[in-house]
Amino acid sequence: MLNVSEVSKTFFPGTVNERRALDDVNLQLAAGDFVTVIGSNGAGKSTVLNTVAGRITQEKGVVELENRDVSKLKEHQRAAQIGRVFQDPMAGTSPNLTIEQNLSLADRRGYSRGLRLGVTASKRERFAEALKVLELGLEDRLRAKVGLLSGGQRQALSLLMATLSQPKVLLLDEHTAALDPQRAELVTRLTTKIVKEQKLTTLMVTHNMAQALEVGNRLIMMHEGRIILDVSDEEKEKLAPGDLLAEFSKIKGAVVDDKTMLQ
Amino acid sequence: MITALELGLIYALVALGVYLTFRILNFPDLTVDGSFTSGAATAAVLIVNGTDPFLASAAAFVVGALAGLITGLLHTKGNINGLLAGILTMIGLYSINLRIMGGANIPLLGEDTLISGLRDVAGSGWTSVLVLVAMALVFKLIIDWFLHTDSGLALQATGDNEQMITSFAVSTDRMKIIGLMISNGLVGLGGAIVAQFQGFADIGMGIGLILVGLASVIVGQAIFGTRVVMQATLAVVLGAVVYRLAIQFALNVGLNPNDMKLMSAVLVVAALLLPQWKGFQRIAQWRKNRTALDAAGDATLTSEAKTHGEKVR
Numbered sequence: 417m418l419n420v421s422e423v424s425k426t427f428f429p430g431t432v433n434e435r436r437a438l439d440d441v442n443l444q445l446a447a448g449d450f451v452t453v454i455g456s457n458g459a460g461k462s463t464v465l466n467t468v469a470g471r472i473t474q475e476k477g478v479v480e481l482e483n484r485d486v487s488k489l490k491e492h493q494r495a496a497q498i499g500r501v502f503q504d505p506m507a508g509t510s511p512n513l514t515i516e517q518n519l520s521l522a523d524r525r526g527y528s529r530g531l532r533l534g535v536t537a538s539k540r541e542r543f544a545e546a547l548k549v550l551e552l553g554l555e556d557r558l559r560a561k562v563g564l565l566s567g568g569q570r571q572a573l574s575l576l577m578a579t580l581s582q583p584k585v586l587l588l589d590e591h592t593a594a595l596d597p598q599r600a601e602l603v604t605r606l607t608t609k610i611v612k613e614q615k616l617t618t619l620m621v622t623h624n625m626a627q628a629l630e631v632g633n634r635l636i637m638m639h640e641g642r643i644i645l646d647v648s649d650e651e652k653e654k655l656a657p658g659d660l661l662a663e664f665s666k667i668k669g670a671v672v673d674d675k676t677m678l679q
Numbered sequence: 680m681i682t683a684l685e686l687g688l689i690y691a692l693v694a695l696g697v698y699l700t701f702r703i704l705n706f707p708d709l710t711v712d713g714s715f716t717s718g719a720a721t722a723a724v725l726i727v728n729g730t731d732p733f734l735a736s737a738a739a740f741v742v743g744a745l746a747g748l749i750t751g752l753l754h755t756k757g758n759i760n761g762l763l764a765g766i767l768t769m770i771g772l773y774s775i776n777l778r779i780m781g782g783a784n785i786p787l788l789g790e791d792t793l794i795s796g797l798r799d800v801a802g803s804g805w806t807s808v809l810v811l812v813a814m815a816l817v818f819k820l821i822i823d824w825f826l827h828t829d830s831g832l833a834l835q836a837t838g839d840n841e842q843m844i845t846s847f848a849v850s851t852d853r854m855k856i857i858g859l860m861i862s863n864g865l866v867g868l869g870g871a872i873v874a875q876f877q878g879f880a881d882i883g884m885g886i887g888l889i890l891v892g893l894a895s896v897i898v899g900q901a902i903f904g905t906r907v908v909m910q911a912t913l914a915v916v917l918g919a920v921v922y923r924l925a926i927q928f929a930l931n932v933g934l935n936p937n938d939m940k941l942m943s944a945v946l947v948v949a950a951l952l953l954p955q956w957k958g959f960q961r962i963a964q965w966r967k968n969r970t971a972l973d974a975a976g977d978a979t980l981t982s983e984a985k986t987h988g989e990k991v992r
Contacts, residue, residue, distance in 0.1 A: 521849075
Protein backbone atom coordinates (compact mmCIF):
# COMPACT_ATOMS: atom_id res chain seq x y z
CA MET A 417 0.00 0.00 0.00
CA LEU A 418 2.62 2.51 1.11
CA ASN A 419 6.22 2.07 0.09
CA VAL A 420 9.01 4.37 1.26
CA SER A 421 12.29 3.25 -0.22
CA GLU A 422 15.80 4.57 0.36
CA VAL A 423 14.58 8.00 1.34
CA SER A 424 17.12 10.52 2.63
CA LYS A 425 16.72 14.09 3.75
CA THR A 426 19.21 16.59 5.10
CA PHE A 427 18.15 19.88 6.63
CA PHE A 428 20.25 23.01 6.05
CA PRO A 429 22.78 21.21 3.84
CA GLY A 430 26.18 22.88 3.60
CA THR A 431 25.76 24.98 6.73
CA VAL A 432 26.93 24.56 10.33
CA ASN A 433 23.37 23.54 11.18
CA GLU A 434 23.40 20.66 8.72
CA ARG A 435 21.38 17.79 10.08
CA ARG A 436 20.69 14.43 8.53
CA ALA A 437 17.01 13.89 9.30
CA LEU A 438 16.47 10.72 7.27
CA ASP A 439 19.19 8.29 6.30
CA ASP A 440 18.19 5.71 3.68
CA VAL A 441 14.89 4.92 5.29
CA ASN A 442 12.99 1.89 3.99
CA LEU A 443 9.45 1.29 5.16
CA GLN A 444 6.70 -0.82 3.64
CA LEU A 445 3.14 -0.80 4.89
CA ALA A 446 0.71 -3.50 3.80
CA ALA A 447 -2.95 -2.60 3.38
CA GLY A 448 -4.54 -2.39 6.82
CA ASP A 449 -1.25 -2.06 8.71
CA PHE A 450 -1.43 0.17 11.78
CA VAL A 451 2.15 1.18 12.53
CA THR A 452 3.22 3.20 15.55
CA VAL A 453 6.47 5.15 15.36
CA ILE A 454 8.52 6.05 18.43
CA GLY A 455 11.92 7.61 18.93
CA SER A 456 13.71 10.43 20.67
CA ASN A 457 13.44 14.05 19.60
CA GLY A 458 15.06 14.61 16.23
CA ALA A 459 14.98 10.91 15.37
CA GLY A 460 13.15 11.68 12.12
CA LYS A 461 9.65 10.46 13.03
CA SER A 462 7.81 13.54 11.89
CA THR A 463 10.12 13.91 8.89
CA VAL A 464 9.02 10.47 7.66
CA LEU A 465 5.39 11.52 7.96
CA ASN A 466 6.00 14.84 6.26
CA THR A 467 7.88 13.13 3.45
CA VAL A 468 4.99 10.77 2.84
CA ALA A 469 2.55 13.69 2.96
CA GLY A 470 4.65 15.70 0.52
CA ARG A 471 5.24 18.58 2.88
CA ILE A 472 8.96 17.85 2.74
CA THR A 473 10.64 16.80 -0.50
CA GLN A 474 13.25 14.10 -0.10
CA GLU A 475 16.65 14.44 -1.75
CA LYS A 476 16.80 10.82 -2.63
CA GLY A 477 14.48 7.84 -2.71
CA VAL A 478 10.93 7.16 -3.73
CA VAL A 479 7.52 7.30 -2.05
CA GLU A 480 4.93 5.01 -3.62
CA LEU A 481 1.24 4.77 -2.90
CA GLU A 482 -0.48 1.65 -4.25
CA ASN A 483 2.48 1.05 -6.56
CA ARG A 484 2.26 4.57 -7.96
CA ASP A 485 5.25 6.87 -7.56
CA VAL A 486 3.95 10.00 -5.83
CA SER A 487 7.37 11.55 -5.17
CA LYS A 488 6.78 14.32 -7.69
CA LEU A 489 3.25 15.15 -6.57
CA LYS A 490 2.64 18.25 -4.48
CA GLU A 491 1.28 18.10 -0.94
CA HIS A 492 -2.29 18.98 -1.90
CA GLN A 493 -2.24 16.46 -4.77
CA ARG A 494 -1.14 13.62 -2.51
CA ALA A 495 -3.70 14.72 0.05
CA ALA A 496 -6.43 13.36 -2.23
CA GLN A 497 -5.45 9.92 -0.88
CA ILE A 498 -3.81 10.74 2.43
CA GLY A 499 -5.61 11.77 5.61
CA ARG A 500 -3.71 13.64 8.30
CA VAL A 501 -4.15 14.72 11.90
CA PHE A 502 -1.62 17.16 13.33
CA GLN A 503 -0.22 17.57 16.81
CA ASP A 504 -1.73 21.03 17.21
CA PRO A 505 -5.49 20.62 17.84
CA MET A 506 -6.02 23.97 16.10
CA ALA A 507 -4.30 22.83 12.89
CA GLY A 508 -6.81 20.34 11.53
CA THR A 509 -9.96 22.45 11.40
CA SER A 510 -11.07 25.83 10.11
CA PRO A 511 -12.11 27.89 13.16
CA ASN A 512 -14.32 30.44 11.41
CA LEU A 513 -16.39 27.81 9.64
CA THR A 514 -19.10 25.77 11.29
CA ILE A 515 -18.80 22.09 12.21
CA GLU A 516 -20.94 21.06 9.23
CA GLN A 517 -18.97 23.27 6.84
CA ASN A 518 -15.71 21.74 8.07
CA LEU A 519 -17.13 18.26 7.55
CA SER A 520 -18.31 19.25 4.10
CA LEU A 521 -14.77 20.35 3.18
CA ALA A 522 -13.43 17.02 4.42
CA ASP A 523 -16.15 15.14 2.57
CA ARG A 524 -15.01 16.53 -0.81
CA ARG A 525 -11.44 15.26 -0.47
CA GLY A 526 -10.41 13.74 -3.78
CA TYR A 527 -13.41 15.13 -5.66
CA SER A 528 -13.61 18.33 -7.66
CA ARG A 529 -15.05 21.30 -5.83
CA GLY A 530 -17.57 23.14 -7.93
CA LEU A 531 -20.50 25.45 -7.36
CA ARG A 532 -22.81 23.08 -5.57
CA LEU A 533 -23.86 24.02 -2.05
CA GLY A 534 -21.39 22.71 0.52
CA VAL A 535 -24.02 21.74 3.07
CA THR A 536 -27.38 20.30 2.09
CA ALA A 537 -30.10 18.66 4.16
CA SER A 538 -29.05 15.15 3.18
CA LYS A 539 -25.38 15.86 3.85
CA ARG A 540 -26.27 17.38 7.20
CA GLU A 541 -28.03 14.17 8.17
CA ARG A 542 -25.01 12.13 7.15
CA PHE A 543 -22.63 14.43 9.06
CA ALA A 544 -24.75 14.22 12.20
CA GLU A 545 -24.68 10.44 11.92
CA ALA A 546 -20.89 10.46 11.54
CA LEU A 547 -20.46 12.80 14.52
CA LYS A 548 -22.33 10.40 16.81
CA VAL A 549 -19.27 8.14 16.74
CA LEU A 550 -17.39 10.78 18.74
CA GLU A 551 -19.94 10.70 21.57
CA LEU A 552 -19.31 14.38 22.26
CA GLY A 553 -22.78 15.64 21.38
CA LEU A 554 -21.38 17.61 18.44
CA GLU A 555 -24.19 16.26 16.24
CA ASP A 556 -26.48 18.75 18.00
CA ARG A 557 -24.15 21.68 17.34
CA LEU A 558 -23.69 21.36 13.57
CA ARG A 559 -23.95 25.11 13.04
CA ALA A 560 -21.56 26.15 15.79
CA LYS A 561 -18.26 27.62 14.67
CA VAL A 562 -15.39 25.21 15.26
CA GLY A 563 -13.38 27.99 16.94
CA LEU A 564 -15.78 27.67 19.89
CA LEU A 565 -14.85 24.04 20.60
CA SER A 566 -12.27 22.90 23.12
CA GLY A 567 -8.92 21.46 22.05
CA GLY A 568 -10.04 17.90 22.69
CA GLN A 569 -13.27 18.36 20.77
CA ARG A 570 -11.41 19.95 17.88
CA GLN A 571 -8.90 17.11 17.75
CA ALA A 572 -11.64 14.49 17.80
CA LEU A 573 -13.34 16.38 14.97
CA SER A 574 -10.03 16.59 13.08
CA LEU A 575 -9.72 12.82 13.34
CA LEU A 576 -13.25 12.30 12.06
CA MET A 577 -12.62 14.74 9.20
CA ALA A 578 -9.32 13.10 8.25
CA THR A 579 -11.04 9.74 7.97
CA LEU A 580 -14.44 10.85 6.64
CA SER A 581 -13.68 10.15 2.98
CA GLN A 582 -11.75 6.94 3.65
CA PRO A 583 -8.20 7.88 2.62
CA LYS A 584 -5.76 5.23 1.40
CA VAL A 585 -3.31 6.15 4.15
CA LEU A 586 -3.83 7.91 7.48
CA LEU A 587 -0.95 9.87 9.02
CA LEU A 588 -1.15 10.79 12.71
CA ASP A 589 1.57 13.11 14.00
CA GLU A 590 1.53 12.92 17.82
CA HIS A 591 -2.11 13.84 17.60
CA THR A 592 -2.77 13.22 21.29
CA ALA A 593 0.36 14.93 22.66
CA ALA A 594 -1.19 18.35 23.21
CA LEU A 595 -4.28 17.06 25.02
CA ASP A 596 -4.91 16.45 28.71
CA PRO A 597 -4.75 12.74 29.71
CA GLN A 598 -8.51 12.26 29.67
CA ARG A 599 -8.96 13.79 26.21
CA ALA A 600 -5.86 12.02 24.93
CA GLU A 601 -7.39 8.73 26.06
CA LEU A 602 -10.63 9.55 24.27
CA VAL A 603 -8.88 10.47 21.02
CA THR A 604 -6.72 7.34 21.20
CA ARG A 605 -9.81 5.19 21.70
CA LEU A 606 -11.56 6.87 18.77
CA THR A 607 -8.48 6.37 16.63
CA THR A 608 -8.38 2.64 17.31
CA LYS A 609 -12.08 2.33 16.67
CA ILE A 610 -12.14 4.28 13.40
CA VAL A 611 -8.97 2.67 12.02
CA LYS A 612 -10.35 -0.77 12.80
CA GLU A 613 -13.78 -0.10 11.33
CA GLN A 614 -12.43 1.36 8.10
CA LYS A 615 -9.37 -0.94 7.95
CA LEU A 616 -7.20 2.12 7.33
CA THR A 617 -3.50 1.84 6.60
CA THR A 618 -2.10 4.03 9.35
CA LEU A 619 1.21 5.54 10.39
CA MET A 620 1.10 7.05 13.87
CA VAL A 621 3.95 8.96 15.49
CA THR A 622 3.80 9.06 19.26
CA HIS A 623 5.87 10.06 22.28
CA ASN A 624 3.94 7.73 24.49
CA MET A 625 5.46 4.25 24.74
CA ALA A 626 2.46 2.69 26.41
CA GLN A 627 0.28 4.04 23.63
CA ALA A 628 2.70 2.82 20.97
CA LEU A 629 2.51 -0.69 22.41
CA GLU A 630 -1.20 -0.66 23.08
CA VAL A 631 -2.46 0.32 19.63
CA GLY A 632 -1.60 -0.95 16.19
CA ASN A 633 -0.20 -4.21 14.90
CA ARG A 634 3.34 -3.03 14.29
CA LEU A 635 5.88 -0.78 15.96
CA ILE A 636 9.00 0.87 14.66
CA MET A 637 11.63 2.77 16.60
CA MET A 638 13.72 5.46 14.95
CA HIS A 639 17.02 6.99 15.88
CA GLU A 640 19.10 9.57 14.04
CA GLY A 641 17.16 9.20 10.83
CA ARG A 642 17.18 5.39 10.74
CA ILE A 643 14.74 2.68 11.68
CA ILE A 644 16.46 0.69 14.42
CA LEU A 645 13.63 -1.59 15.50
CA ASP A 646 10.70 -3.03 13.61
CA VAL A 647 8.41 -5.49 15.38
CA SER A 648 4.96 -6.70 14.51
CA ASP A 649 2.08 -8.87 15.68
CA GLU A 650 2.95 -11.45 18.38
CA GLU A 651 6.44 -10.10 18.82
CA LYS A 652 5.00 -6.68 19.49
CA GLU A 653 2.41 -8.04 21.90
CA LYS A 654 5.15 -9.45 24.07
CA LEU A 655 7.00 -6.14 24.35
CA ALA A 656 6.74 -4.02 27.50
CA PRO A 657 7.73 -0.37 27.97
CA GLY A 658 10.80 -1.59 29.84
CA ASP A 659 12.02 -3.48 26.78
CA LEU A 660 11.71 -0.34 24.69
CA LEU A 661 13.67 1.66 27.25
CA ALA A 662 16.34 -1.04 27.23
CA GLU A 663 16.42 -0.77 23.47
CA PHE A 664 16.88 2.97 23.77
CA SER A 665 19.72 2.67 26.25
CA LYS A 666 21.54 0.30 23.89
CA ILE A 667 22.08 3.24 21.60
CA LYS A 668 25.16 5.01 22.77
CA GLY A 669 24.56 8.66 23.54
CA ALA A 670 20.89 8.48 22.78
CA VAL A 671 18.98 11.01 24.79
CA VAL A 672 15.60 9.81 25.87
CA ASP A 673 13.52 12.91 26.27
CA ASP A 674 11.63 13.70 29.44
CA LYS A 675 8.23 12.89 28.10
CA THR A 676 9.37 9.44 27.09
CA MET A 677 10.94 8.81 30.49
CA LEU A 678 7.72 9.69 32.22
CA GLN A 679 5.67 7.05 30.49
CA MET B 680 -28.03 63.01 0.08
CA ILE B 681 -29.48 60.95 -2.76
CA THR B 682 -26.23 61.26 -4.71
CA ALA B 683 -24.29 60.05 -1.66
CA LEU B 684 -26.62 57.06 -1.27
CA GLU B 685 -26.33 56.19 -4.96
CA LEU B 686 -22.55 56.45 -4.95
CA GLY B 687 -22.37 54.43 -1.73
CA LEU B 688 -24.41 51.63 -3.29
CA ILE B 689 -22.17 51.58 -6.36
CA TYR B 690 -19.06 51.56 -4.18
CA ALA B 691 -20.61 48.62 -2.31
CA LEU B 692 -19.33 46.47 -5.21
CA VAL B 693 -15.82 47.67 -4.49
CA ALA B 694 -16.31 47.05 -0.78
CA LEU B 695 -17.53 43.49 -1.44
CA GLY B 696 -14.43 42.90 -3.55
CA VAL B 697 -12.15 44.21 -0.81
CA TYR B 698 -14.04 42.08 1.73
CA LEU B 699 -13.25 38.93 -0.27
CA THR B 700 -9.51 39.52 -0.18
CA PHE B 701 -9.05 41.43 3.05
CA ARG B 702 -11.40 39.43 5.28
CA ILE B 703 -12.02 36.08 3.59
CA LEU B 704 -8.55 35.43 2.15
CA ASN B 705 -6.76 37.51 4.78
CA PHE B 706 -4.79 39.07 1.94
CA PRO B 707 -4.22 42.85 1.88
CA ASP B 708 -4.60 43.38 -1.86
CA LEU B 709 -3.46 46.76 -3.18
CA THR B 710 -4.17 45.82 -6.80
CA VAL B 711 -7.58 47.47 -6.46
CA ASP B 712 -6.18 50.98 -6.90
CA GLY B 713 -5.17 49.96 -10.41
CA SER B 714 -7.96 47.54 -11.33
CA PHE B 715 -10.64 50.10 -10.42
CA THR B 716 -9.25 52.52 -13.01
CA SER B 717 -8.71 49.66 -15.49
CA GLY B 718 -12.40 48.79 -15.23
CA ALA B 719 -13.40 52.43 -15.67
CA ALA B 720 -11.02 52.91 -18.62
CA THR B 721 -12.13 49.72 -20.37
CA ALA B 722 -15.82 50.53 -20.03
CA ALA B 723 -15.33 54.17 -21.06
CA VAL B 724 -13.38 53.34 -24.21
CA LEU B 725 -15.88 50.68 -25.22
CA ILE B 726 -18.86 52.93 -24.58
CA VAL B 727 -17.35 55.82 -26.54
CA ASN B 728 -16.83 53.40 -29.41
CA GLY B 729 -20.47 52.44 -29.36
CA THR B 730 -20.49 49.21 -27.34
CA ASP B 731 -23.57 48.39 -25.32
CA PRO B 732 -22.97 49.70 -21.76
CA PHE B 733 -23.89 46.32 -20.23
CA LEU B 734 -21.29 44.57 -22.36
CA ALA B 735 -18.78 47.31 -21.66
CA SER B 736 -19.30 46.89 -17.91
CA ALA B 737 -18.98 43.12 -18.19
CA ALA B 738 -15.69 43.66 -20.04
CA ALA B 739 -14.57 45.86 -17.14
CA PHE B 740 -15.20 42.90 -14.79
CA VAL B 741 -13.05 40.67 -16.99
CA VAL B 742 -10.20 43.19 -17.17
CA GLY B 743 -10.31 43.65 -13.38
CA ALA B 744 -10.21 39.87 -12.94
CA LEU B 745 -7.14 39.68 -15.19
CA ALA B 746 -5.41 42.23 -12.98
CA GLY B 747 -6.24 40.01 -9.99
CA LEU B 748 -4.88 37.02 -11.87
CA ILE B 749 -1.52 38.77 -12.33
CA THR B 750 -1.25 39.65 -8.64
CA GLY B 751 -2.24 36.09 -7.77
CA LEU B 752 0.39 34.56 -10.04
CA LEU B 753 3.10 36.91 -8.75
CA HIS B 754 2.23 36.00 -5.18
CA THR B 755 1.67 32.24 -5.45
CA LYS B 756 3.89 31.10 -8.31
CA GLY B 757 6.48 33.84 -7.95
CA ASN B 758 6.60 33.72 -4.14
CA ILE B 759 6.41 37.51 -3.96
CA ASN B 760 5.06 38.97 -0.75
CA GLY B 761 1.34 39.70 -1.10
CA LEU B 762 1.56 43.41 -0.41
CA LEU B 763 4.42 43.82 -2.88
CA ALA B 764 2.67 41.72 -5.53
CA GLY B 765 -0.36 44.02 -5.30
CA ILE B 766 1.77 47.15 -5.46
CA LEU B 767 3.67 45.86 -8.49
CA THR B 768 0.46 45.14 -10.39
CA MET B 769 -1.04 48.45 -9.33
CA ILE B 770 1.97 50.46 -10.56
CA GLY B 771 2.16 48.49 -13.80
CA LEU B 772 -1.53 49.07 -14.41
CA TYR B 773 -1.05 52.83 -14.31
CA SER B 774 0.76 52.68 -17.66
CA ILE B 775 -1.65 50.11 -19.03
CA ASN B 776 -4.62 52.28 -18.07
CA LEU B 777 -3.12 55.25 -19.92
CA ARG B 778 -2.68 52.99 -22.95
CA ILE B 779 -6.28 51.78 -22.74
CA MET B 780 -7.62 55.32 -22.52
CA GLY B 781 -5.14 56.87 -24.91
CA GLY B 782 -4.98 59.85 -22.57
CA ALA B 783 -5.58 60.79 -18.96
CA ASN B 784 -9.30 61.33 -19.29
CA ILE B 785 -12.29 60.11 -21.31
CA PRO B 786 -15.53 62.09 -21.07
CA LEU B 787 -18.77 60.10 -21.32
CA LEU B 788 -21.13 63.04 -21.64
CA GLY B 789 -23.98 62.39 -24.02
CA GLU B 790 -23.16 58.69 -24.36
CA ASP B 791 -25.61 55.91 -23.60
CA THR B 792 -24.47 54.49 -20.26
CA LEU B 793 -25.95 52.29 -17.52
CA ILE B 794 -26.57 55.43 -15.50
CA SER B 795 -28.21 57.35 -18.36
CA GLY B 796 -30.38 54.27 -18.83
CA LEU B 797 -31.22 54.34 -15.13
CA ARG B 798 -32.13 58.03 -15.33
CA ASP B 799 -34.42 57.38 -18.30
CA VAL B 800 -36.27 54.65 -16.44
CA ALA B 801 -36.16 55.75 -12.82
CA GLY B 802 -35.24 59.44 -12.86
CA SER B 803 -32.85 60.68 -10.22
CA GLY B 804 -34.92 60.34 -7.07
CA TRP B 805 -35.65 57.57 -4.60
CA THR B 806 -36.67 55.19 -7.36
CA SER B 807 -33.18 55.15 -8.75
CA VAL B 808 -31.80 54.63 -5.23
CA LEU B 809 -34.08 51.59 -4.95
CA VAL B 810 -32.78 50.22 -8.24
CA LEU B 811 -29.21 50.57 -6.99
CA VAL B 812 -30.17 48.96 -3.65
CA ALA B 813 -31.47 46.01 -5.65
CA MET B 814 -28.23 45.86 -7.64
CA ALA B 815 -26.03 45.93 -4.54
CA LEU B 816 -28.19 43.25 -2.90
CA VAL B 817 -28.01 41.00 -5.96
CA PHE B 818 -24.21 41.08 -5.83
CA LYS B 819 -24.25 40.57 -2.07
CA LEU B 820 -26.50 37.53 -2.47
CA ILE B 821 -24.34 36.09 -5.25
CA ILE B 822 -21.31 36.34 -2.98
CA ASP B 823 -23.24 34.82 -0.06
CA TRP B 824 -24.24 31.93 -2.29
CA PHE B 825 -20.74 31.48 -3.70
CA LEU B 826 -19.13 31.42 -0.25
CA HIS B 827 -21.45 28.54 0.69
CA THR B 828 -20.61 26.37 -2.30
CA ASP B 829 -17.87 23.70 -2.21
CA SER B 830 -15.48 26.15 -3.88
CA GLY B 831 -16.51 29.03 -1.65
CA LEU B 832 -16.00 27.01 1.53
CA ALA B 833 -12.54 26.02 0.29
CA LEU B 834 -11.85 29.72 -0.34
CA GLN B 835 -12.91 30.60 3.20
CA ALA B 836 -10.80 27.82 4.67
CA THR B 837 -7.80 29.02 2.63
CA GLY B 838 -7.95 32.34 4.45
CA ASP B 839 -8.65 30.62 7.75
CA ASN B 840 -6.23 27.68 7.94
CA GLU B 841 -3.97 26.90 4.98
CA GLN B 842 -2.42 23.81 6.53
CA MET B 843 -5.84 22.26 7.11
CA ILE B 844 -7.29 22.91 3.68
CA THR B 845 -4.10 21.70 1.98
CA SER B 846 -4.48 18.43 3.87
CA PHE B 847 -7.92 18.08 2.26
CA ALA B 848 -6.46 18.22 -1.24
CA VAL B 849 -7.15 21.87 -2.04
CA SER B 850 -4.51 23.94 -3.79
CA THR B 851 -4.32 27.13 -1.73
CA ASP B 852 -2.50 28.83 -4.63
CA ARG B 853 -5.46 28.20 -6.86
CA MET B 854 -7.98 29.41 -4.27
CA LYS B 855 -6.01 32.62 -3.71
CA ILE B 856 -5.90 33.30 -7.45
CA ILE B 857 -9.64 32.66 -7.79
CA GLY B 858 -10.35 34.95 -4.83
CA LEU B 859 -8.17 37.73 -6.20
CA MET B 860 -9.81 37.43 -9.62
CA ILE B 861 -13.36 37.67 -8.31
CA SER B 862 -12.39 40.51 -5.99
CA ASN B 863 -10.68 42.59 -8.66
CA GLY B 864 -13.42 41.75 -11.14
CA LEU B 865 -15.95 43.33 -8.76
CA VAL B 866 -13.66 46.31 -8.24
CA GLY B 867 -13.25 46.75 -12.02
CA LEU B 868 -17.01 46.58 -12.46
CA GLY B 869 -17.38 49.14 -9.66
CA GLY B 870 -14.92 51.40 -11.48
CA ALA B 871 -16.89 51.06 -14.70
CA ILE B 872 -20.16 52.05 -13.04
CA VAL B 873 -18.55 54.92 -11.11
CA ALA B 874 -17.13 56.29 -14.39
CA GLN B 875 -20.58 56.13 -15.96
CA PHE B 876 -22.07 57.78 -12.87
CA GLN B 877 -19.69 60.73 -12.84
CA GLY B 878 -19.60 61.03 -16.63
CA PHE B 879 -15.90 60.42 -17.20
CA ALA B 880 -13.03 58.00 -16.60
CA ASP B 881 -9.86 59.50 -15.19
CA ILE B 882 -6.39 58.07 -14.69
CA GLY B 883 -6.36 59.24 -11.05
CA MET B 884 -9.79 57.93 -9.99
CA GLY B 885 -8.39 54.77 -8.36
CA ILE B 886 -5.79 56.45 -6.18
CA GLY B 887 -6.43 55.60 -2.55
CA LEU B 888 -9.32 53.31 -3.44
CA ILE B 889 -8.03 50.57 -1.15
CA LEU B 890 -8.73 52.91 1.77
CA VAL B 891 -12.28 53.52 0.56
CA GLY B 892 -12.80 49.75 0.42
CA LEU B 893 -11.15 49.12 3.78
CA ALA B 894 -13.04 51.96 5.43
CA SER B 895 -16.33 50.50 4.17
CA VAL B 896 -15.46 46.98 5.33
CA ILE B 897 -14.10 47.97 8.73
CA VAL B 898 -16.67 50.64 9.57
CA GLY B 899 -19.53 48.50 8.30
CA GLN B 900 -18.48 45.43 10.24
CA ALA B 901 -17.78 47.44 13.39
CA ILE B 902 -21.32 48.83 13.31
CA PHE B 903 -23.36 45.98 11.87
CA GLY B 904 -21.48 42.86 13.03
CA THR B 905 -19.93 39.83 11.37
CA ARG B 906 -21.43 36.77 12.99
CA VAL B 907 -22.23 34.87 9.81
CA VAL B 908 -21.26 35.49 6.19
CA MET B 909 -24.67 36.91 5.24
CA GLN B 910 -24.49 39.43 8.04
CA ALA B 911 -20.88 40.30 7.23
CA THR B 912 -21.59 41.01 3.56
CA LEU B 913 -24.64 43.10 4.45
CA ALA B 914 -22.43 45.04 6.88
CA VAL B 915 -19.96 45.65 4.05
CA VAL B 916 -22.67 47.03 1.74
CA LEU B 917 -24.05 49.25 4.49
CA GLY B 918 -20.51 50.28 5.40
CA ALA B 919 -19.96 51.59 1.87
CA VAL B 920 -23.11 53.69 2.17
CA VAL B 921 -22.22 54.96 5.66
CA TYR B 922 -18.79 55.91 4.35
CA ARG B 923 -20.29 57.97 1.53
CA LEU B 924 -22.66 59.69 3.93
CA ALA B 925 -19.72 60.53 6.20
CA ILE B 926 -17.88 62.03 3.22
CA GLN B 927 -21.00 63.99 2.27
CA PHE B 928 -21.24 65.29 5.82
CA ALA B 929 -17.58 66.35 5.78
CA LEU B 930 -18.14 68.23 2.53
CA ASN B 931 -21.19 69.93 3.96
CA VAL B 932 -19.29 71.20 6.99
CA GLY B 933 -16.76 72.92 4.73
CA LEU B 934 -14.01 70.46 3.83
CA ASN B 935 -13.22 70.39 0.13
CA PRO B 936 -12.94 67.32 -2.13
CA ASN B 937 -9.14 67.44 -1.96
CA ASP B 938 -9.36 66.68 1.78
CA MET B 939 -11.17 63.42 1.13
CA LYS B 940 -8.10 61.15 1.04
CA LEU B 941 -7.09 62.42 4.48
CA MET B 942 -10.66 61.90 5.66
CA SER B 943 -10.58 58.28 4.43
CA ALA B 944 -7.29 57.64 6.18
CA VAL B 945 -8.49 59.20 9.44
CA LEU B 946 -11.72 57.21 9.27
CA VAL B 947 -9.87 53.90 8.84
CA VAL B 948 -7.44 54.76 11.64
CA ALA B 949 -10.35 55.66 13.90
CA ALA B 950 -12.16 52.43 13.06
CA LEU B 951 -9.02 50.44 13.86
CA LEU B 952 -8.08 52.31 17.04
CA LEU B 953 -11.50 52.81 18.63
CA PRO B 954 -12.04 49.13 19.46
CA GLN B 955 -8.75 49.18 21.43
CA TRP B 956 -9.92 52.04 23.63
CA LYS B 957 -11.02 50.88 27.09
CA GLY B 958 -14.30 52.74 27.19
CA PHE B 959 -15.27 51.27 23.86
CA GLN B 960 -14.34 47.79 25.05
CA ARG B 961 -16.65 48.21 27.98
CA ILE B 962 -19.51 49.10 25.65
CA ALA B 963 -18.68 46.18 23.40
CA GLN B 964 -18.54 43.84 26.41
CA TRP B 965 -21.90 45.10 27.58
CA ARG B 966 -23.35 44.50 24.14
CA LYS B 967 -21.79 41.06 23.99
CA ASN B 968 -23.20 40.10 27.37
CA ARG B 969 -26.60 41.19 26.23
CA THR B 970 -26.46 39.12 23.07
CA ALA B 971 -25.04 36.21 25.07
CA LEU B 972 -28.05 36.44 27.37
CA ASP B 973 -30.37 36.52 24.38
CA ALA B 974 -28.55 33.58 22.89
CA ALA B 975 -28.75 31.68 26.18
CA GLY B 976 -32.48 32.29 26.09
CA ASP B 977 -32.65 30.85 22.61
CA ALA B 978 -30.27 28.02 23.37
CA THR B 979 -33.00 25.63 24.36
CA LEU B 980 -34.69 26.21 21.03
CA THR B 981 -31.80 26.36 18.61
CA SER B 982 -28.79 24.99 20.44
CA GLU B 983 -26.93 27.57 18.39
CA ALA B 984 -23.52 28.53 19.78
CA LYS B 985 -23.14 31.86 21.51
CA THR B 986 -21.20 34.80 20.22
CA HIS B 987 -18.67 34.54 23.04
CA GLY B 988 -15.03 34.78 22.06
CA GLU B 989 -15.68 34.57 18.37
CA LYS B 990 -13.10 36.00 16.06
CA VAL B 991 -14.14 38.96 13.97
CA ARG B 992 -14.64 37.94 10.40
